[in-house]
Amino acid sequence: MAAATPQSPHQQQSSSPFVEYIRAPGGLDKVVLRGSRSCSVEIRLFGGQVTSWKNDHGEELLFVSSKANFKPPKAFRGGIPICFPQFGSHGNLEQHGFARNRLWTIDDNPPPLPVNPAIRAFADLILKPTEDDLKMWPHSFEYRLRIALGALGDLSLTSRIRNTNTGGRPFSYTFAYHTYFSVSDISEVRVEGLETMDYLDNMKNKDRSTEQGDAIVFESEVDKVYLATPSKVAIIDHEKKRTFVLTKEGLPDAVVWNPWDKKAKAMQDFGDSEYKHMLCVEPAAVEKPITLKPGEEWKGRMGLSAVPSSYCSGQLDPLKVLHG
Numbered sequence: 001m002a003a004a005t006p007q008s009p010h011q012q013q014s015s016s017p018f019v020e021y022i023r024a025p026g027g028l029d030k031v032v033l034r035g036s037r038s039c040s041v042e043i044r045l046f047g048g049q050v051t052s053w054k055n056d057h058g059e060e061l062l063f064v065s066s067k068a069n070f071k072p073p074k075a076f077r078g079g080i081p082i083c084f085p086q087f088g089s090h091g092n093l094e095q096h097g098f099a100r101n102r103l104w105t106i107d108d109n110p111p112p113l114p115v116n117p118a119i120r121a122f123a124d125l126i127l128k129p130t131e132d133d134l135k136m137w138p139h140s141f142e143y144r145l146r147i148a149l150g151a152l153g154d155l156s157l158t159s160r161i162r163n164t165n166t167g168g169r170p171f172s173y174t175f176a177y178h179t180y181f182s183v184s185d186i187s188e189v190r191v192e193g194l195e196t197m198d199y200l201d202n203m204k205n206k207d208r209s210t211e212q213g214d215a216i217v218f219e220s221e222v223d224k225v226y227l228a229t230p231s232k233v234a235i236i237d238h239e240k241k242r243t244f245v246l247t248k249e250g251l252p253d254a255v256v257w258n259p260w261d262k263k264a265k266a267m268q269d270f271g272d273s274e275y276k277h278m279l280c281v282e283p284a285a286v287e288k289p290i291t292l293k294p295g296e297e298w299k300g301r302m303g304l305s306a307v308p309s310s311y312c313s314g315q316l317d318p319l320k321v322l323h324g
């Protein structure tokens with residue numbers, strides 16, 4: 001196991017063959033985690049954002065738009081932006097909060113997390129509010145993010161957010177790991193684990209409805225926040241014969257978003273046809289904001305793995321996918 005918790009980036013680079021710190025101009029320094037064969041994960045300090053996750057054949061598993069603007073202060077379109085302290089427009093702050101637009105730093109001294117022998121390499125980042133952030137959102141916090149690559153290429157993100165307010169003030173926030181999955185063709189994708197769930201429809205003024213019994217498929221724009229969802233969701237890419245298995249802890253909700261053709265055209269940093277090759281499924285806490293008293297800490301974890309799946313006579317065995 002190797003950690004990106006160096007005294008200096010150069011020390012880190014030399015100390016582990018699995019973790020590399022790469023300097024880049026314009027605030028785009030990144031950390032690269034390397035696993036077996038060609039598995040890797042790339043993390044930008046800007047936004048604390050995972051911008052690449054590759055399997056052992058070196059295939060990219062996350063979507064990043066060919067039009068992504070890699071120039072701060074805008075968040076990159078793709079990978080895994082962090083939405084904090086606000087998801088979407090569920091509050092008075094900028095869309096999806098400010099964490100995705102800030103420069104994070106390497107956390108030199110993170111409090112320990114339980115040892116996981118399956119982890120091959122990890123990086124620890126930290127975000128604290130600037131003076132300007134405090135004017136917008138008057139709460140002092142420490143946000144620690146561990147990004148870990150498992151020996152078999154699994155990716156996990158663990159967030160620990162602590163209220164460091166002095167003077168006894170609690171704060172509340174909403175949150176999401178805004179994960180952009182790369183898919184071969186959105187019309188060949190289905191999501192299992194969210195059927196029969198209640199959801200808020202962002203396209204209908206956050207109206208509440210209930211999903212039908214079937215797995216979710218995609219034929220038009222979708223922007224829904226599924227509520228109180230199970231801890232495992234499967235994203236099945238029939239054409240690619242690949243299933244993404246997403247697990248989550250501390251994050252009751254799951255957002256599903258695809259902008260489809262009209263919205264795609266309206267987004268400057270997104271190609272007109274790219275909606276066909278992406279799907280966002282985002283473990284989240286939206287309906288019930290999380291409240292922390294001073295000194296309290298919240299933990300929210302997402303685990304991702306990509307496994308081969310077979311497609312026989314129109315049916316996958318959902319039980320196998322979801323329960324192993």
Ligand SMILES: O=P(O)(O)OC[C@H]1O[C@@H](O)[C@H](O)[C@@H](O)[C@@H]1O
Binds near residue numbers: 095202224257280282
């Ligand atoms: O363009 P942004 O700010 O990155 O947001 C993209 C989408 O993110 C999703 O999570 C939201 O549910 C959508 O409503 C939103 O359009």
